[in-house]
Amino acid sequence: MRAHDLPAIRHLPLFRTMLQANFDALMHAAYAQVFPAGLELIRQGDAADFLHVLMEGGVELHSGWADRETTMAVVRPVRSFILAACIRDAPYLMSARTIERSHIVLIPTSDLRATFRRDPEFAVAVIDELAGCYRAVVRQTKGLKLRNSRERIASWLLRQSVRAGNAAGYHLPIEKRLLASYLGMTPENLSRALKSLEADGIKVDGARVIITDRARLAALARFDPLIDGSDSRDDISCAAMPEPDPDD
């Protein structure tokens, strides 16, 4: 593991409050690894052996059924993912693949489970983390069921802008096909919807997005803290943070 990995992990809300000794023990059992882009890290249905912490790069969490596939989340550094499966010692519900060359730290689940039984502070951190993850997926589900594709796109674009510090312009942090799948639509539909949204306050050129009429876009998206907000703890990391990442 690289020298600066440990402090970065320790700084995560999940690991920030636990006893140093327990943290050290956990990290001692862990090991770091580098994966190329496009590698399948986890296959849904497999036993949850390791809690993953993404230090660098990007990971797509996705699920398949029959011959279909959908993107459940895109994870960006520094974040842990698939905590819930680890805790329940249950099969992964999602697969994971790198979308870029990625540095990942793997923490054996057995150590993890032993630790939160011994360290009450860690247990509280796990509780907080899981509650945050749960609420994130609930938000995602609400968005899927209550909004149509145009509204989902509009609100996602707006959220991205907020994450970029209310910037009017930014770059899409992920490929459009991933975004489409994440938003529950086909790439074709996304492409057309983006074009049609140019009448409603955005301009898209490749990965470059410019919000030309924030008010108009906001009116369409009907931004709602109970869907689009985050629980505004410093940071919530886990399995399914719906939003990818800020951007330049």
Place this chain on the structure above:
Amino acid sequence: MRAHDLPAIRHLPLFRTMLQANFDALMHAAYAQVFPAGLELIRQGDAADFLHVLMEGGVELHSGWADRETTMAVVRPVRSFILAACIRDAPYLMSARTIERSHIVLIPTSDLRATFRRDPEFAVAVIDELAGCYRAVVRQTKGLKLRNSRERIASWLLRQSVRAGNAAGYHLPIEKRLLASYLGMTPENLSRALKSLEADGIKVDGARVIITDRARLAALARFDPLIDGSDSRDDISCAAMPEPDPDD
């Protein structure tokens, strides 16, 4: 609170393992109440003051946005709901209304949060509960994104049958309009889909469902443990158990 309420609550996985003294204290701060059918218990956006435990009756968890509404879950006794919001001390993401006259026990969130910080066994139970809830919503999301409405209905009907002990016939435990909303479709669509599914192994008459060709229905639903399963702990109770309840 009624005499048999306490043992029933104590028997829940969430409360089963904690210290008796802590349980007693928690229950001392709690109080029971009876609500008529159709009453709005919780409005999304409100502060989470109480963990709710449904002892008797039925509760719909739903969410609204703009002028639309959707059913997120139907809770049946004995189960707690909206744990995550309580723990995070954050606004409810869902509303709750009784669908029948209901007995509900209300546990102040402040006591709750104080207790899992003191009682490691309770903390572990909360972790387990939240992880289960998280995974339940992930399953729900997968179903929504990967299956079309016919497939969602078919798999739901099959799941209900499994819950009823692989019974060929059973009664729908909830109104069809609720089911439709839960499954992410309109009542009209559900009605038509049910009729069309009569060519695929079911027979529906009012609330009565009979599975006439299990194999055929299963082929359509393509039952998948990673969507349709439950984590097969005894019981997982929480905010968003997607499935309603067994039935006669």
Place this chain on the structure above:
DNA sequence: CAGGTCACTTGATGATTGTCAATCGGCGGG
């Protein structure tokens, strides 16, 4: 530098799903 791959786009078409309106039928209250 040529060839190939892949993401993205665009057009044409069809399937799925939602909306609106009308009707039926059970159930409870007056």
Place this chain on the structure above:
DNA sequence: CCCGCCGATTGACAATCATCAAGTGACCTG
């Protein structure tokens, strides 16, 4: 007992969204 309410159903229609096919352009590789 009858009326009114509400959920469920049905039909006609419209909107949304997916599929199929073809074409473009960027990027990587040989």
